[in-house]
Amino acid sequence: MATIEERFDAIVVGAGPAGNAAAYTMAKAGLKVLQLERGEYPGSKNVQGAILYADALEKIIPDFREDAPLERHVIEQRIWMMDDTSHTGMHYRSEDFNEEKPNRYTIIRAQFDRWFSSKVREAGGIVLCETTVAELVKDTKGHVIGVLTDRHGGPLLADVVVMAEGVNGLVGQRAGLRDELKPQAVALAVKEMHFLPQEVVESRFNLSGDAGVVIEAMGAVSKGMVGTGFLYTNRESISVGIGCIVEDLAKSGVTPYSLLDQFKAHPSIAPLIAGAEVKEYAAHLIPEGGFRSMPAIYGGGWVVTGDAAHLVNSVHREGSNLAMTSGRIAAETIIWLKRRREPCSFDNLAEYRKRLEASFVLKDMRKYQKIPGLLHNNRQLLNLYPRMLSGVAQSWLRVDGKAKRSKETEIFKAVRKQRGLVGLVADGLRLARAWR
Amino acid sequence: MHIVVCIKQVPDSAQIRVHPVTNTIMRQGVPTIINPYDLFALEEALRLRDRFGGEVTVLTMGPPMAEDSLRKALGIGADRGVLLTDRFFAGSDTLATSYALAQAVRKIGETWGTPEIVFTGKQTIDGDTAQVGPGIACRLGLQQLTYVASIQDLDLAGGTITVSRRAEGGVQELKTRIPALITMLEGTNEVRRGSIGDVLRGARAELVVWNAQAAGITDMTNCGLRGSPTVVKRVFAPKGRATKAIQIDTKDRDNEAIVEDLIARLYAVQPSLEDDLLRMAAGY
Numbered sequence A: 001m002a003t004i005e006e007r008f009d010a011i012v013v014g015a016g017p018a019g020n021a022a023a024y025t026m027a028k029a030g031l032k033v034l035q036l037e038r039g040e041y042p043g044s045k046n047v048q049g050a051i052l053y054a055d056a057l058e059k060i061i062p063d064f065r066e067d068a069p070l071e072r073h074v075i076e077q078r079i080w081m082m083d084d085t086s087h088t089g090m091h092y093r094s095e096d097f098n099e100e101k102p103n104r105y106t107i108i109r110a111q112f113d114r115w116f117s118s119k120v121r122e123a124g125g126i127v128l129c130e131t132t133v134a135e136l137v138k139d140t141k142g143h144v145i146g147v148l149t150d151r152h153g154g155p156l157l158a159d160v161v162v163m164a165e166g167v168n169g170l171v172g173q174r175a176g177l178r179d180e181l182k183p184q185a186v187a188l189a190v191k192e193m194h195f196l197p198q199e200v201v202e203s204r205f206n207l208s209g210d211a212g213v214v215i216e217a218m219g220a221v222s223k224g225m226v227g228t229g230f231l232y233t234n235r236e237s238i239s240v241g242i243g244c245i246v247e248d249l250a251k252s253g254v255t256p257y258s259l260l261d262q263f264k265a266h267p268s269i270a271p272l273i274a275g276a277e278v279k280e281y282a283a284h285l286i287p288e289g290g291f292r293s294m295p296a297i298y299g300g301g302w303v304v305t306g307d308a309a310h311l312v313n314s315v316h317r318e319g320s321n322l323a324m325t326s327g328r329i330a331a332e333t334i335i336w337l338k339r340r341r342e343p344c345s346f347d348n349l350a351e352y353r354k355r356l357e358a359s360f361v362l363k364d365m366r367k368y369q370k371i372p373g374l375l376h377n378n379r380q381l382l383n384l385y386p387r388m389l390s391g392v393a394q395s396w397l398r399v400d401g402k403a404k405r406s407k408e409t410e411i412f413k414a415v416r417k418q419r420g421l422v423g424l425v426a427d428g429l430r431l432a433r434a435w436r
Numbered sequence B: 001m002h003i004v005v006c007i008k009q010v011p012d013s014a015q016i017r018v019h020p021v022t023n024t025i026m027r028q029g030v031p032t033i034i035n036p037y038d039l040f041a042l043e044e045a046l047r048l049r050d051r052f053g054g055e056v057t058v059l060t061m062g063p064p065m066a067e068d069s070l071r072k073a074l075g076i077g078a079d080r081g082v083l084l085t086d087r088f089f090a091g092s093d094t095l096a097t098s099y100a101l102a103q104a105v106r107k108i109g110e111t112w113g114t115p116e117i118v119f120t121g122k123q124t125i126d127g128d129t130a131q132v133g134p135g136i137a138c139r140l141g142l143q144q145l146t147y148v149a150s151i152q153d154l155d156l157a158g159g160t161i162t163v164s165r166r167a168e169g170g171v172q173e174l175k176t177r178i179p180a181l182i183t184m185l186e187g188t189n190e191v192r193r194g195s196i197g198d199v200l201r202g203a204r205a206e207l208v209v210w211n212a213q214a215a216g217i218t219d220m221t222n223c224g225l226r227g228s229p230t231v232v233k234r235v236f237a238p239k240g241r242a243t244k245a246i247q248i249d250t251k252d253r254d255n256e257a258i259v260e261d262l263i264a265r266l267y268a269v270q271p272s273l274e275d276d277l278l279r280m281a282a283g284y
Helices: A017-028 A054-058 A109-122 A170-174 A198-204 A246-252 A256-265 A320-339 A346-358 A360-367 A371-377 A380-397 A404-419 A421-435 B036-052 B064-076 B094-112 B132-140 B196-204 B255-269 B272-282
Strands: A007-013 A033-036 A051-053 A072-082 A087-093 A104-106 A126-128 A133-138 A144-149 A156-163 A186-195 A211-219 A227-233 A237-245 A277-287 A302-304 B002-007 B009-011 B032-034 B055-061 B080-084 B117-121 B143-155 B160-167 B170-177 B180-184 B208-210
Touching: A007 A017, A007 A144, A007 A320, A017 A033, A017 A109, A017 A156, A017 A320, A033 A109, A051 A054, A051 A320, A054 A320, A072 A380, A087 A211, A087 A380, A104 A211, A109 A126, A126 B196, A133 A170, A156 A320, A186 A246, A186 A256, A211 A380, A237 A246, A237 A256, A302 A320, A302 A346, A320 A346, A320 A360, A346 A360, A371 A380, A371 A421, A380 A404, A380 A421, A404 A421, B002 B036, B002 B064, B002 B094, B002 B132, B009 B064, B032 B036, B032 B064, B036 B055, B036 B064, B036 B117, B036 B143, B036 B180, B055 B064, B055 B094, B064 B080, B064 B196, B080 B094, B094 B132, B117 B132, B132 B143, B132 B180, B143 B170, B255 B272
Parallel strands: A007 A033, A007 A156, A033 A126, A072 A211, A156 A302, B002 B055, B002 B117, B055 B080, B080 B208, B117 B180, B143 B180
Antiparallel strands: A051 A104, A072 A087, A072 A104, A133 A144, A144 A156, A186 A237, A186 A277, A211 A227, A227 A237, B009 B032, B143 B160, B160 B170
């Protein structure tokens, strides 16, 4: 096997948001960066809802709005608690979101990731596609010194390997740096792209220009499992999908596509996508185990970023921004070490963890660390309450000749019957404690 | 030995979508690939180089983004990439394309040695004409071997090449002089996967980029729209047929009933059929 003589400053595994953020930041700073992507082109294997959070990208490419492929900026968020026939919604729509530099956008990842990767190349990074990293190469002390790919030749050597390989984390797993994914710590989401003329999308959601709407749905749609549905407006398509914890799916035997079919058929969702043509179907795993399911994120000669590090805030539906931020912080740490002529050793790379702790990334991950366990053990939160809320709303709104006071008593009784006073108080306390 | 392989960057037809609303082809976001037929030509060229020594130069004409296809070809193992790009080439039909490519092959020959063999794929998947290869051969006065399935023998000293060519009704074995132009059939070899060294080299290689003038083209009347007698007048999506397929329900019905139903429906859409069949049965 021919060895490649040259040595890179860093090898980045994967060309998603985390990998591109890391590769771009390092290449821009003049480091010799090699990025390896298994897909035919960056983005070809990548799946997300997808919402882009501008702030995280702005810190990497401040003027990204000039040429990045963006669909719509989000001006309205709807959170829907659903039973089988109704939804109780909390909507927030604001003209303030129609700002010069909007805060959130819907995007199509296949296009967005290719754009991001083109920036890596422009910055001087070398991007090799259709090249899968097979394993990490270590020296006798266990320090990672490079990678072997599925192509002949190699190994490829580098001072540090940035793993941005995505949720499965196969490279790290093979190298014994992390455990296999646990079914209770990962959600399986499926989504479809429904194409509609731009005017139809805009009239159905009361939109104009590039503005867009996001709907997050919970309740009966997840069929008793821990999961949520979503609907995002793109320029001339609508992304609609639903995801549930894999362990729950396995136990219930409900297939993801039937879950999605039922979600789409819900009377609150169906009219929004009526008449559309489905052009794409995709599925993806989301690491939703939170802070407590995170693997080790650094070691001698390696760091882990993005989904591979389980950096997903499932409560706020954030992930790509944590991915980009962790990629950037990993890169900045490596650049900092390079400038000080320090090696990327275990001790030195602890700086990455330190910086990540100081950022919103690990602060948020810590804040919500009890949520995944709470939802796992208290399914009523996602299933009973949306249903109860629907019942309350309906009794309250239906005019049927009953006196209002007796109606209130009736509602209260119905609620108590479903959950009991102690249960209600306990749920409130549990949620408050986990949220804090 | 010097071999030139002409390749074309084309939209990946497997991933092209027709816009559901306007019925036009959605080019945006469609990945581009090397014309799949050209890959068999490239592989055949690399095999000859590996056997006889020498160099493989890959030539493409297209917009600056066609550079990606050259890098991919270098990543598979080619030695040199030449990009012929000029706004004067825009709108070229097969006549103008073969003119520009022939000039570039001539220039490549002057610069790095006259090629013994020029390869192209059988045809491109976006044009489907299979005219450019023969056009180049004709303009350069090369022997022309089209639809080649395999190369049987190459005698560099004797200056001859023997190939199998797929023809209607059989396989022809042809022997001719070199230099020759070969258009390669699909599925004739297994395209190799470049080593990590190849793809690295491909990603970083300095490509040779020529505009018309650099390729030695002085007469622009043969190029681009001006040099193209063929004009695409209109592109449209064919209208769907008015008649739709009919599905016959077979659930809980015996075969007899299903067949009766089937026959009745056939007669319904083709009323003369019943009479024709009866006449046939009567013996005329």
